[in-house]
Amino acid sequence: MRTQVVIVGAGPAGLLLGQILHKHGVANVILERQTGDYVLGRVRAGVIEQVTQDLLDEVGVGGRMHRDGLVHEAVQICVDGARHRIPLKELTGKTVMVYGQTEITRDLMEGRAGIGAPTVYSAGDVTLHDIFGDKPRVSYQAEGKSHEIACDFIAGCDGFHGVCRASVPPDAITTHERVYPFGWLGILTDTPPVLDEVVYVRHPLGFALCSMRGPTRSRYYIQCDLADDVEAWPDQRFWDALKPRLDDEARARLVTGPSIEKSIAPLRSFVAEPIRFGRLFLAGDAAHIVPPTGAKGLNLAASDVRYLSRALIEHYAEKSEAGIDCYSERALARVWKAERFSWWLTMLLHKISDNTFDRKIQLAELDYLFRSKAASTAFAENYVGLPY
Numbered sequence: 001m002r003t004q005v006v007i008v009g010a011g012p013a014g015l016l017l018g019q020i021l022h023k024h025g026v027a028n029v030i031l032e033r034q035t036g037d038y039v040l041g042r043v044r045a046g047v048i049e050q051v052t053q054d055l056l057d058e059v060g061v062g063g064r065m066h067r068d069g070l071v072h073e074a075v076q077i078c079v080d081g082a083r084h085r086i087p088l089k090e091l092t093g094k095t096v097m098v099y100g101q102t103e104i105t106r107d108l109m110e111g112r113a114g115i116g117a118p119t120v121y122s123a124g125d126v127t128l129h130d131i132f133g134d135k136p137r138v139s140y141q142a143e144g145k146s147h148e149i150a151c152d153f154i155a156g157c158d159g160f161h162g163v164c165r166a167s168v169p170p171d172a173i174t175t176h177e178r179v180y181p182f183g184w185l186g187i188l189t190d191t192p193p194v195l196d197e198v199v200y201v202r203h204p205l206g207f208a209l210c211s212m213r214g215p216t217r218s219r220y221y222i223q224c225d226l227a228d229d230v231e232a233w234p235d236q237r238f239w240d241a242l243k244p245r246l247d248d249e250a251r252a253r254l255v256t257g258p259s260i261e262k263s264i265a266p267l268r269s270f271v272a273e274p275i276r277f278g279r280l281f282l283a284g285d286a287a288h289i290v291p292p293t294g295a296k297g298l299n300l301a302a303s304d305v306r307y308l309s310r311a312l313i314e315h316y317a318e319k320s321e322a323g324i325d326c327y328s329e330r331a332l333a334r335v336w337k338a339e340r341f342s343w344w345l346t347m348l349l350h351k352i353s354d355n356t357f358d359r360k361i362q363l364a365e366l367d368y369l370f371r372s373k374a375a376s377t378a379f380a381e382n383y384v385g386l387p388y
């Protein structure tokens with residue numbers, strides 16, 4: 001079998017890349033280790049930047065997002081029981097969309113089924129061959145048989161634990177990493193959101209986040225220990241931990257109910273450099289990880305895909321290597337700014353230690369953020385997404 005681009009991973013990065021390439025006549029095959037249902041079962045990000053929305057529209061799968069997604073003109077930050085509103089639209093002219101990653105994945109999967117482009121789910125033992133040569137190949141196992149695809153390029157969209165980054169010789173790659181000593185425990189509930197805007201909470205008991213998926217579905221997170229196990233967090237314990245972190249009004253409005261999903265995510269900052277190796281390109285979580293505090297993970301995956309798709313389309317249409325040669329540098333320039341913002345917001349809002357100096361510095365910076373229009377604008381510019 002032969003195709004132009006083999007895409008490893010059918011998460012948002014791989015599916016979006018596949019749609020854009022197909023639209024521009026570039027043939028591609030997606031290989032995904034899990035089943036489609038498994039991919040759809042993962043509850044993750046919720047805040048979508050304008051530039052990500054534009055890409056979904058470009059490939060014709062943004063309809064349901066515009067119908068069911070919630071346009072947010074502001075976010076709120078609650079510090080030790082007092083809530084402050086940051087008016088994103090007033091400060092930047094831009095808004096964000098609250099629409100779950102699960103729904104985006106579903107829309108992209110349906111879009112791909114609609115165009116009849118090939119996706120192999122449950123592909124085992126995906127192995128890359130000859131990435132630095134002219135004729136790379138990808139082999140895999142499916143339905144008990146061995147398969148191999150010859151291609152021009154390989155797109156590694158297979159997430160942090162994928163095979164693509166791991167296939168690169170260690171001396172060709174540099175990695176930069178910070179692992180945080182806490183995680184997020186998240187729950188999804190069929191209850192109305194506590195407020196109609198996303199609220200980030202800084203409290204001496206630890207960070208919390210109140211978000212939503214619609215008028216009757218809420219998504220909440222609390223800071224937890226890395227050693228915590230979801231089994232140790234029955235719903236009542238979660239609500240008991242969340243409530244005291246909220247302000248009086250939010251606490252009074254909070255509607256609790258049974259969780260329909262509950263999971264723990266560790267927090268990590270990670271960047272690989274470069275993200276192009278011969279004919280292999282990394283995109284999304286395969287290349288970098290941000291802690292979720294700035295809601296940037298999914299949006300960065302989309303921005304990598306934008307740079308990579310433009311480069312590949314240009315290569316086939318104009319026989320030019322310019323975009324391909326610049327991909328790593330261009331994508332990483334935007335990645336590092338989102339890494340900085342996500343790290344900064346994480347350090348600002350979490351309980352980092354019992355050191356009172358650290359706490360006082362957080363409070364001073366938050367006070368400045370709320371009082372200074374320059375500081376609020378800098379926050380808002382980063383939150384809605386920096387320009388390409």
Ligand code: FAD
Pocket residue numbers: 008009010011012013014031032033034039043044045046047101123126157158159160161162163164264265283284285286292294295296297298299301
């Ligand atoms: P992924 O979504 O990880 O997709 C990679 C795909 O590759 C997966 O389907 C995987 O099964 C497949 N794959 C892996 N290995 C192989 C292989 N060897 N062969 C074939 N296929 C393979 N971001 C936010 O902004 N807010 C959040 O609240 C948030 N919460 C998160 C919670 C968790 C637990 C995780 C892991 C991430 C979270 N993120 C969040 C980050 C965001 O979800 C990711 O940035 C986004 O999913 C990146 O998309 P991706 O397509 O690059 O990678």
Ligand code: DHB
Pocket residue numbers: 044045046047198209211212219292293294295296
């Ligand atoms: C959500 C997740 C985030 O990481 C974030 O910063 C804001 C909202 C969410 O799941 O809704």
